[in-house]
């Protein structure tokens with residue numbers, strides 16, 4: 122009998138089916154990886170299990186009995202604990218005080234000395250080093266994570282959910298986390314390890330369940346699978362749309378990148394000597410598993426991230442050190458993956474978000490805003506891009522995901538850009554909105570724009586790209602045609618197998 126079973130779990134958010142009939146079973150003494158691209162529904166599923174979200178339908182069976190998990194406190198009482206991506210420690214408390222607080226919430230009142238000793242004992246057993254008296258605000262991210270895990274172990278959790286734990290760790294810290302996970306397993310706990318990194322999953326997991334667009338693609342044993350199969354499962358391939366990709370005359374190179382090196386958030390080089398060219402009238406799809414430098418590449422072209430070495434040439438100019446407004450005015454459009462945090466100002470109105478780039482460019486009045494022209498432009502864009510909003514004055518945060526994306530397209534594409542950087546432009550959108558995004562991007566290409574499409578999803582790339590470049594470990598490792606016969610080779614390249622035959 123499985124320790125834990127999730128049956129037919131469905132969870133819908135406005136405009137997104139985050140979990141679609143998901144089944145997952147977890148055994149004692151196993152590390153079960155939950156693998157999937159960003160937005161696949163991993164966190165949502167685990168927040169349901171941990172009592173943070175309520176499922177729309179489905180069933181959770183724990184130790185053979187159906188349970189209805191009401192809250193994280195209830196989950197912990199049952200023996201199910203989660204370390205979330207955003208930690209939940211009290212910064213002004215020490216490690217011991219945080220554990221005490223957690224115990225008190227569960228109705229247990231032990232002595233501080235007793236807590237301190239048991240915490241140190243657990244820390245030794247699992248090799249999770251912490252200073253019990255250090256205040257949380259002084260701790261590094263790695264220390265905070267270790268404390269979160271120790272808190273769960275202290276409470277006697279039998280199921281430990283770790284949501285992308287390695288995302289915030291150095292390679293050395295990752296090694297010791299993996300050792301601690303091995304310990305948990307040996308002591309009979311079940312660990313649910315969430316990740317989108319294939320090599321980590323292949324190293325630590327006993328079984329892997331792959332989620333894609335809210336659905337389970339499959340559950341496989343580690344010894345029966347390979348990095349390559351997991352890559353294919355993760356980014357999938359199922360034909361949803363058939364568009365006619367009109368061949369238009371390919372023009373001169375619009376974007377040229379030479380020997381680009383860019384650092385990621387943690388300070389390591391994530392783009393490592395990358396070369397790339399996108400020409401007018403083509404969509405170049407960059408395929409790759411998340412975390413191989415895609416985000417940093419996009420951000421450096423738009424100017425959000427400094428370039429360490431190398432050159433970015435746009436339309437004949439070296440723009441490597443241009444400020445963002447200059448790039449925007451020269452004709453670079455950006456559709457970032459993070460719609461809510463980066464692409465729109467959530468508390469500004471739909472109208473303000475639509476025209477913000479034109480106002481700084483002076484088209485709608487430089488010193489004084491031309492209200493009448495702004496209103497006319499806004500009404501026209503809302504109609505042309507079919508944005509469903511109760512009014513142009515409403516704050517953007519109240520729009521659905523699909524309509525926010527239409528707003529972004531309206532703002533970016535209405536300025537007839539020469540280059541469009543589109544990062545996962547349909548992630549989390551429903552089928553109608555997806556089709557709309559593809560149609561607009563194809564139209565832009567036919568108009569003569571160069572489109573750089575960054576996506577993990579091969580469906581997306583195959584649907585609209587003219588050429589595919591595969592990114593792995595910060596470099597372009599090969600090119601392919603978006604053709605079924607190339608799928609296998611693309612999958613291999615994505616998994617870091619570079620000695621594959623060129624077919625074209």
Ligand SMILES: Nc1ncnc2c1ncn2[C@@H]1O[C@H](COP(=O)(O)OP(=O)(O)O)[C@@H](O)[C@H]1O
Pocket residue numbers: 134135137138139157158159160161162163164165166548549550
């Ligand atoms: N609180 C929320 N409100 C609305 N949509 C959400 C919320 N949480 C997640 N989503 C959406 O649900 C989908 C799955 O998200 P998530 O479970 O966070 O994916 P993952 O953890 O695999 O990256 C995404 O499209 C995301 O935008």
Ligand SMILES: [Mg+2]
Pocket residue numbers: 160163164165
């Ligand atoms: Mg997540």
